[in-house]
Amino acid sequence: MYFRLFDCWRFVAAILIMAYHFLFAAPYGAEVGTEFLRRLLPLLDMFFMISGFFITTRYGSELRGLSDYRGFLRRRIARLYPLHVIVTLFFVAVAVAAMLAGADNYPWARELEAVPLHLLAVHALGTTDHLALNYVSWSVSAEFFCYAAFPLIILATRWKGLPGLCLFTACWLAGLELASRWGVFPSGHWTSADTMGAYRAFADFCIGACIAGVVARRSLDIRSHLPGLALLAAAVGAMIGQMPTYLVLVLLAASLTATALAETARPHSTAALRFAMPVTRVSFGIYLWHPVMEFLFLTVLWTRWIEPTGMIDFYVFWLLPMAATLAVAILSDRYLEKRFGALIAGPRPRPAGEAQLASA
Numbered sequence: 001m002y003f004r005l006f007d008c009w010r011f012v013a014a015i016l017i018m019a020y021h022f023l024f025a026a027p028y029g030a031e032v033g034t035e036f037l038r039r040l041l042p043l044l045d046m047f048f049m050i051s052g053f054f055i056t057t058r059y060g061s062e063l064r065g066l067s068d069y070r071g072f073l074r075r076r077i078a079r080l081y082p083l084h085v086i087v088t089l090f091f092v093a094v095a096v097a098a099m100l101a102g103a104d105n106y107p108w109a110r111e112l113e114a115v116p117l118h119l120l121a122v123h124a125l126g127t128t129d130h131l132a133l134n135y136v137s138w139s140v141s142a143e144f145f146c147y148a149a150f151p152l153i154i155l156a157t158r159w160k161g162l163p164g165l166c167l168f169t170a171c172w173l174a175g176l177e178l179a180s181r182w183g184v185f186p187s188g189h190w191t192s193a194d195t196m197g198a199y200r201a202f203a204d205f206c207i208g209a210c211i212a213g214v215v216a217r218r219s220l221d222i223r224s225h226l227p228g229l230a231l232l233a234a235a236v237g238a239m240i241g242q243m244p245t246y247l248v249l250v251l252l253a254a255s256l257t258a259t260a261l262a263e264t265a266r267p268h269s270t271a272a273l274r275f276a277m278p279v280t281r282v283s284f285g286i287y288l289w290h291p292v293m294e295f296l297f298l299t300v301l302w303t304r305w306i307e308p309t310g311m312i313d314f315y316v317f318w319l320l321p322m323a324a325t326l327a328v329a330i331l332s333d334r335y336l337e338k339r340f341g342a343l344i345a346g347p348r349p350r351p352a353g354e355a356q357l358a359s360a
Contacts, residue, residue, distance in 0.1 A: 004270040004277065005259050006050050011280040013043040018290040018325060025298035026314050039239050042248050044139065048201045049256055051143065052208025055150060060212065063154055075345050076147045082340035083288050083332060084140045088118045090292055091133040124198040129186055131194060134291050138194045142201035149202055153209045162213035169206040176203055191245045207253050215260045223266055228259030285329030297321035
């Protein structure tokens with residue numbers, strides 16, 4: 001089962017997040033656009049919900065023991081860690097260059113202090129009070145935390161099924177609310193956490209797992225994609241209107257549920273999107289690579305050399321780093337991530353029949 005619409009949504013969300021970050025280099029007057037896109041940041045929660053849905057759908061019935069769990073973690077680390085390390089080392093090189101050059105406008109000391117936390121991927125667990133190096137990679141650390149805590153989801157499901165999982169999710173959300181009231185999160189509330197974003201991400205991940213349970217039961221017979229698209233439009237409208245975050249999360253979850261139900265009922269209904277999959281599948285690469293392109297094209301090329309000349313409008317120029325990000329993400333997926341990931345994952349186990357044939 002391939003959920004093409006979810007890939008498209010993640011791709012669009014990655015593009016919007018990239019555009020939001022690129023706007024900070026825009027000339028005076030970009031505040032309106034920045035504020036508009038800032039309101040769409042809860043789309044990050046959709047990333048984690050989709051991740052929880054995919055992981056639960058794919059691995060929820062397969063993890064039966066410690067060896068299965070180790071294999072699961074190894075495969076997931078192989079998927080995310082190589083690109084995380086590559087991009088982190090790029091910013092380490094930038095920090096070292098700034099240190100050697102004696103730059104006082106780049107926080108190289110603070111950046112280099114965060115290197116061990118980034119390489120261990122624990123920088124979204126509250127081990128630091130600031131975003132450093134590749135600032136968007138807190139979500140990678142948060143994903144690893146979700147993978148590590150995935151057995152809690154399996155235990156809750158095996159305890160009482162979907163009701164048990166929903167109860168566990170509700171308890172986690174209640175704990176996050178209490179932590180927010182006690183001032184635990186530097187951002188003020190768990191729904192906007194980043195340096196402690198792992199706990200926020202796991203809440204979304206659990207919601208995605210609940211969606212997987214609802215879809216597996218097929219309690220609702222939804223075959224059209226219109227309800228899911230309408231609910232997604234309502235969620236985006238709620239973000240733009242700055243309505244309560246919980247309402248946005250409910251609308252996002254309902255949209256994902258309706259869409260997954262429709263696509264599982266009619267798997268060929270999204271076949272027309274097949275041509276776009278080689279591009280939409282690199283949303284993770286877009287998300288991780290765009291700060292590198294932001295540094296090269298905007299912080300260096302635009303700010304230092306092009307903007308002072310006035311030779312080109314910013315909103316024409318910013319198409320260049322966007323195109324470069326997309327191209328690098330595609331090439332990275334094809335030539336870097338898979339090769340380095342294979343070194344971590346090791347040889348894939350062969351099916352029993354194939355193994356018997358090889359033995360014979």
